[in-house]
Amino acid sequence: MSRTLLQDPGLWKEAALIGGQWRTATPHGHSPLINPADGAVLAQLPRCQEAETTEAINAAQAAWGPWRRTPARQRAALLQRWHELITAHREDLATLITLEEGKPLAEARAEVDYANGFVRWFAEEAQRVRGDLIPAGQDSQRLLALRRPVGVCAAITPWNFPAAMVTRKAAPALAAGCTVVVKPASQTPLTALALGELAHRAGLPAGVYNVLTGADTGRIGGVLTRHPAVRKLTFTGSTEVGRLLLRQSADTVKKCSMELGGNAALIVLDDADPDRAVEGILHAKFRNTGQSCIAANRVLVQAPLHDTLARRLAERCRALRVGPGLEPGVQIGPLIDDAAVQRLEALLAEAVAGGATVLAGGRRHALGGRFFEPTVVAGVRPDMQLAREEVFGPVLPLLRFEQDDEAIALANDTEFGLAAYLFSRDAARIWRTAEALETGMVGVNTGLISNEVAPFGGVKQSGLGREGSHLGMAEYLETQYVCWDGLAPAA
Numbered sequence: 001m002s003r004t005l006l007q008d009p010g011l012w013k014e015a016a017l018i019g020g021q022w023r024t025a026t027p028h029g030h031s032p033l034i035n036p037a038d039g040a041v042l043a044q045l046p047r048c049q050e051a052e053t054t055e056a057i058n059a060a061q062a063a064w065g066p067w068r069r070t071p072a073r074q075r076a077a078l079l080q081r082w083h084e085l086i087t088a089h090r091e092d093l094a095t096l097i098t099l100e101e102g103k104p105l106a107e108a109r110a111e112v113d114y115a116n117g118f119v120r121w122f123a124e125e126a127q128r129v130r131g132d133l134i135p136a137g138q139d140s141q142r143l144l145a146l147r148r149p150v151g152v153c154a155a156i157t158p159w160n161f162p163a164a165m166v167t168r169k170a171a172p173a174l175a176a177g178c179t180v181v182v183k184p185a186s187q188t189p190l191t192a193l194a195l196g197e198l199a200h201r202a203g204l205p206a207g208v209y210n211v212l213t214g215a216d217t218g219r220i221g222g223v224l225t226r227h228p229a230v231r232k233l234t235f236t237g238s239t240e241v242g243r244l245l246l247r248q249s250a251d252t253v254k255k256c257s258m259e260l261g262g263n264a265a266l267i268v269l270d271d272a273d274p275d276r277a278v279e280g281i282l283h284a285k286f287r288n289t290g291q292s293c294i295a296a297n298r299v300l301v302q303a304p305l306h307d308t309l310a311r312r313l314a315e316r317c318r319a320l321r322v323g324p325g326l327e328p329g330v331q332i333g334p335l336i337d338d339a340a341v342q343r344l345e346a347l348l349a350e351a352v353a354g355g356a357t358v359l360a361g362g363r364r365h366a367l368g369g370r371f372f373e374p375t376v377v378a379g380v381r382p383d384m385q386l387a388r389e390e391v392f393g394p395v396l397p398l399l400r401f402e403q404d405d406e407a408i409a410l411a412n413d414t415e416f417g418l419a420a421y422l423f424s425r426d427a428a429r430i431w432r433t434a435e436a437l438e439t440g441m442v443g444v445n446t447g448l449i450s451n452e453v454a455p456f457g458g459v460k461q462s463g464l465g466r467e468g469s470h471l472g473m474a475e476y477l478e479t480q481y482v483c484w485d486g487l488a489p490a491a
């Protein structure tokens with residue numbers, strides 16, 4: 001029983017959390033949860049549908065009044081207590097992440113710290129929400145701009161970061177005085193539920209943080225996007241689903257934040273430090289087994305450095321240790337499901353048929369199941385699917401370029417605009433290139449850019465809004481203008 005792997009079995013929840021009640025069953029049965037490392041059934045989650053979603057929204061709506069009136073300092077203290085409990089249960093949360101998502105335990109621990117960074121940051125930010133007093137045109141008036149919580153927020157999160165994507169949305173929402181209904185990915189609900197248990201232990205009132213479970217995704221999403229009480233939708237996932245949710249939210253004109261797909265180019269200019277570039281590429285590509293929307297999707301290397309880098313990357317890839325995430329020393333875990341493995345095979349087959357060359361890996365791993373060999377493939381052309389679609393796996397496509405402008409044009413030749421990376425030692429080339437990149441984020445001489453204090457988000461079809469940083473809080477606030485007239489003139 002996987003539950004016995006936890007030091008605190010009370011964090012293992014096979015239940016939805018609605019209005020402070022753990023709901024172990026609904027009239028619609030249960031959905032199995034699969035461990036991607038071995039295909040075993042980990043848990044059975046109750047299936048929520050329209051009725052349960054409406055109940056959760058109603059509970060969040062009822063909790064909103066008292067919560068928004070709770071003084072900011074008190075909300076901050078509750079979030080700070082949540083942060084402390086997440087720290088205390090770091091190992092159990094990491095174990096849950098690895099069990100349901102597959103990532104190596106060391107990465108899961110890092111994700112808990114990353115996720116918890118949002119809780120601490122927004123606990124602090126809760127006390128810094130301020131309005132404005134605007135100079136009025138008449139002496140009898142005072143003009144105020146108040147910052148008020150939006151209301152009930154629906155947070156739809158993906159499977160690839162089961163903790164961080166929840167806290168990056170829930171922490172600023174709660175800090176701002178909103179309540180949330182979380183719909184975690186049906187492949188990774190256990191972490192969101194454990195966070196709910198810790199929120200409860202921290203003293204967050206019932207109904208402030210709700211979690212819906214089960215695989216009736218469209219039915220849950222239909223209510224979350226159409227219910228008038230939900231005033232904000234925050235989503236991380238594919239662009240395709242993001243478009244659908246935006247369309248569904250249009251009728252009730254919800255405020256929407258969207259963190260969608262990416263096709264990050266990682267550009268290595270010929271003056272780059274090759275050691276630094278290799279490390280950066282490995283971080284940017286293989287974090288979470290390549291399953292991240294900011295993963296380096298295409299590595300563009302200037303001709304003089306190309307062959308050396310290709311050789312060194314292939315060597316490093318062959319040395320990466322693949323296996324179940326709970327096994328010590330593992331660096332590359334399984335992919336999330338069988339469909340992901342088949343997708344990678346198809347992308348590689350198309351590239352190889354078109355003339356690309358596999359330098360390392362290139363197929364399913366000998367471990368079988370959902371394991372895939374860390375792969376380097378050179379000679380990829382910009383028109384290949386491998387360079388156009390989100391790879392979302394441990395496959396590193398290499399493209400060669402001659403001139404700086406050519407790399408910029410290639411990097412921008414996509415509907416996406418989430419992240420890009422750049423390696424160079426020349427400040428002028430760095431500025432010129434970074435400013436020419438049409439992305440919301442640029443990593444310079446690093447492959448790791450995510451943290452709670454920085455604004456995360458994309459341009460073009462990669463999304464709307466920013467998460468994390470001081471900007472992340474604004475997504476959960478509305479401005480209310482108060483025009484106060486009739487003040488008697490000063491004597």
Ligand SMILES: NC(=O)C1=CN([C@@H]2O[C@H](COP(=O)(O)OP(=O)(O)OC[C@H]3O[C@@H](n4cnc5c(N)ncnc54)[C@H](OP(=O)(O)O)[C@@H]3O)[C@@H](O)[C@H]2O)C=CC1
Nearest residue numbers: 157158184185186217218221237238241260261293390392
């Ligand atoms: N995860 C990410 O951050 C990103 C993923 N992608 C790409 O998308 C592919 C799929 O990834 P995934 O994360 O599953 O992305 P999805 O967009 O499919 O899912 C993200 C979240 O949206 C939910 N969802 C899906 N359809 C609906 C709907 N009709 N109404 C309401 N909620 C819905 C999912 O629920 P459920 O789990 O129940 O299906 C999940 O909670 C990846 O392989 C990748 O290529 C792209 C960018 C970012």
Ligand SMILES: O=C(O)CCCC(=O)O
Nearest residue numbers: 160161236292293294450
């Ligand atoms: O959308 C994703 O893939 C998750 C965000 C990754 C990150 O925060 O670094």
